[in-house]
């Protein structure tokens with residue numbers, strides 16, 4: 001056998017690939033019961049070929065209990081012939097880094113959204129039909145409210161577990177999108193979107209877009225005063241689109257908003273069926289592609305562009321990720337229990353002429369709200385026609401945003417001097433100062449817009465006039481990102497040029513005083529635990545090795561892809 | 566020395582094990598608490614805390630188990646390059662060519678087939694028109710229900726007389742018969758007791774100092790509900806556009822691109838406030854054909 005990795009030939013005596021490959025554990029047990037661990041080629045097993053020799057740590061007695069466990073996959077395989085796929089699956093290697101958890105947070109909040117959302121559908125009545133309120137919440141007695149609003153109030157105040165589910169649903173939505181945004185940042189700043197992952201970048205973006213839309217729809221259907229005001233603005237935004245605006249607005253809202261309340265039912269169906277299905281499908285594709293292409297990893301000992309180094313799917317990754325799921329459920333449940341969100345019974349039913357104070361959309365709409373606020377009071381007049389003010393900040397601007405994001409992998413590719421190879425080793429942000437500077441600048445821009453969505457709150461807080469705050473943001477939105485972006489570029493640049501171990505953990509400096517009285521620092525040598533003393537990575541699944549088909553032209557060592565800006 | 570790739574990642578595995586056991590026990594007990602709270606119709610807050618503890622206990626325990634008591638590696642897995650052999654590519658191209666050839670040979674059929682599909686796609690769009698509901702975009706975009714002599718009524722439907730407001734007061738009014746109308750909503754204010762000419766040509770529009778402006782913001786359509794008596798300004802709460810009442814609700818601050826349209830008022834023979842005619846421009850935010858179909862107010 002001409003494999004570059006160890007092959008545990010003796011393991012065939014278990015007859016089952018699955019067990020055999022979980023079976024590096026088994027090798028050790030066999031050790032104790034005196035079965036040869038020698039490889040077919042007569043060499044020592046790999047873990048003994050290091051300078052250190054490792055001793056088996058599982059007692060022989062557990063070999064028997066393992067036989068019983070082995071019966072389970074065997075039983076499954078006999079019926080479904082899953083051994084090959086199952087083995088690969090259980091042996092799949094996951095590189096470990098805290099930032100790889102961000103996508104998981106999104107994923108798990110989405111699962112929570114599905115579960116809590118289904119519960120809510122049992123109580124929510126998606127109808128704009130107006131009725132006289134005489135329910136359990138006395139302050140609303142005698143008011144005309146829609147069935148959608150009434151059912152939401154009753155679900156919140158008169159259904160055990162109802163308020164908790166509603167608030168968990170809302171918090172989960174906010175966290176879902178927040179985690180997706182941070183996840184996108186990690187993908188951006190580490191260059192994980194580069195070949196071959198461009199498609200997954202675009203799927204991810206679509207997910208984010210759908211998540212934002214679905215969040216807005218869900219926020220709208222209780223038909224309360226705050227969200228209704230948001231819907232009114234959304235209707236104006238549809239109407240602002242040139243040529244088709246009126247028709248599109250009417251088609252989506254079933255006539256001019258608020259109309260006869262059709263819009264509640266339409267948005268409900270979109271919110272609970274159409275968009276969740278799309279999101280679910282795309283998450284499947286997103287995950288499938290990630291499994292197929294394998295996860296990226298940061299550079300480190302033993303890690304190359306041609307391998308993945310980390311912990312196995314089973315049991316380590318499975319345990320951790322299941323644990324994360326539970327913790328996320330727990331945290332969101334705690335938030336749902338302790339932090340009130342969207343108390344619609346205090347806002348009242350949406351009535352077109354009623355003014356709601358402190359209109360605040362959910363956070364992920366903040367950038368658009370900010371853009372609406374700081375837009376100068378212009379509109380474009382053409383002979384007989386016009387392009388309204390809101391078109392620019394609320395249609396053109398988000399349109400550009402997403403289009404540029406979609407195109408980003410290709411834009412960077414075009415300007416990059418690096419060879420067009422597969423990239424499986426991640427950049428650290430400092431490795432590509434231009435990308436990092438640009439990204440930080442753009443993020444700052446959106447962050448400033450988000451701040452601009454609170455002009456009124458800020459004016460109150462700092463006791464300055466609204467006028468001052470508005471004009472501050474009109475300029476700061478463009479100036480601050482340039483400064484911050486440039487600072488990020490400089491920082492990354494200096495870190496890149498500086499000593500290479502910068503930023504690594506646990507490197508102590510010794511301060512030395514010279515005879516002349518000057519001070520200097522000497523970094524101490526790396527110690528185990530810094531990532532320097534890590535053992536050699538070991539092959540778990542030798543079958544996947546086919547060195548003869550490795551294509552150096554696509555798996556070449558990545559160079560740092562700097563953009564010539 | 567045992568293989569660190571498989572070894573526990575802790576020097577005190579017993580302590581970790583015990584801690585995990587405690588976590589799982591907390592989870593278990595919380596389940597009991599949760600059920601009891603539900604049974605006793607306890608507050609949702611308590612339900613939620615127990616619910617959270619169930620999951621946090623399990624979660625923290627399982628993570629600790631995975632992190633400290635399971636093999637961490639590093640293990641390595643090789644990547645397959647995401648490319649196929651030249652042979653595969655060749656065969657793929659051939660298989661595709663085989664089909665494409667026989668399609669290309671029948672030029673007319675091919676083109677017709679594409680045409681049919683195009684027509685089909687358009688045919689699918691047509692039924693979407695039903696989504697428009699009963700109304701297609703039309704006159705309601707340009708006109709409100711105010712006409713010549715339409716009485717102004719309050720939210721309760723009561724007609725408004727000259728005694729309705731003190732100086733500095735403000736009130737929402739509608740065209741009679743259309744209380745609550747989204748397009749007809751109008752804000753009636755009284756900055757002074759004598760006529761206030763906001764613009765040339767509006768000399769007769771403000772009997773006894775009453776002014777009426779469309780309440781629909783010209784920015785994005787929110788109700789402009791706040792009257793700042795001191796400054797004689799109207800404020801829209803949505804994006805803080807400010808309109809100066811004495812100059813005809815011209816926009817003085819914020820994103821609103823146009824003044825709020827003013828409703829010409831008069832007093833009828835019974836002493837009620839009425840409109841002289843409809844607003845003389847479409848109310849509310851702009852839209853593409855706002856200028857095109859506008860053919861003057863109904864009188």
Ligand code: HEM
Pocket residue numbers: 099100101102103104105106107108110180181183184187192193197200201202203204205206207208211283286290294295296297
């Ligand atoms: C909206 C819901 C989303 C979910 C549930 C989700 C979930 C995940 C998960 C669990 C992973 C693997 C772990 C990780 O690296 O975090 C992943 C990887 C990835 N995601 Fe997402 N994601 C979402 C949105 C996005 C967005 C908005 C983008 C970018 C525009 C994106 C781009 C990617 C890419 C390129 C990878 C592969 C990264 C790698 O292998 O290093 N995803 N996603």
Ligand code: FES
Pocket residue numbers: 782783784785786787801802803804805806819820821
């Ligand atoms: S809707 Fe009035 S300022 Fe935007």
